[in-house]
Amino acid sequence: MTTGATSPQLVISRAAQRGLMLATAESLTAGALVARLVDVPGSSAAIAGGAACYSFAAKTRVLGIDADLLERTGAVTREVAAAMAEGALDLYAADLAVSTTGVAGPGPDARGTAEGTVWLGIARRDGETLTRELHLSGDRPTIRSRTVDAALSLLVEMLES
Template structure:
């Protein structure tokens, strides 16, 4: 059972994509398919959801999304550059109009001074538009970080909310 907040956000994304007549894709690393799971848990999502890529390993990012191995080697898998390449790769390897990418460190291990646990990079690619990037540092345990990352990734599909 997915948390209600995640299901509600996914339903908003599906309605928004349907209104725009958009098909969407996901490219996920640290969330391990949680974003795609939230979207596909909703009946009728097949009218909007094209596909989800779970690219947990560096090899998967390269093989499935076309992320250059040199980019991963030079910037690290958890980086702005790799998030952008993942989102753009998801578009290139799908029939989607928009794709979101997530790469980060959910913990409890794997962090460093430069890239601490909770650091997550996101990207949203839309056909005909510049790819957008966002970086967040989340607090909490592994499940909490993954949930916050999934909510944030879904939110990128939506128009910015007035502050």
């Protein structure tokens, strides 16, 4: 997957053409992904909403993530990325939801997960949930921006499949 190549306009147009509503669940990107999407005129035809859930407590209360899972594994895992996407799918009654969780740095997180480690999750109304692990480089703003780009690319990939 290449990052940086997918425009938010392409995501919105593909979703609108297919009559699909999208949602986001964001930790690492803290709402930057949904903000990029709603910058597109007419995005209300395809965006149900976005949840920026940074803390474990917010992930549990808003997205329904199992608190024991978060305590056991931390937030930067395949399982949490999948659960976040599924939580957003349910929260917003969307057709497709994407999640972002990772370590922007500087340095590793408290559990030793390396800076630049990112998990994306994507859940579809039909019950399919996929995850993708990324290893990004750069400073904190660059890692966060590249994560948004990767999530946009993943959305287009799913919308075109």
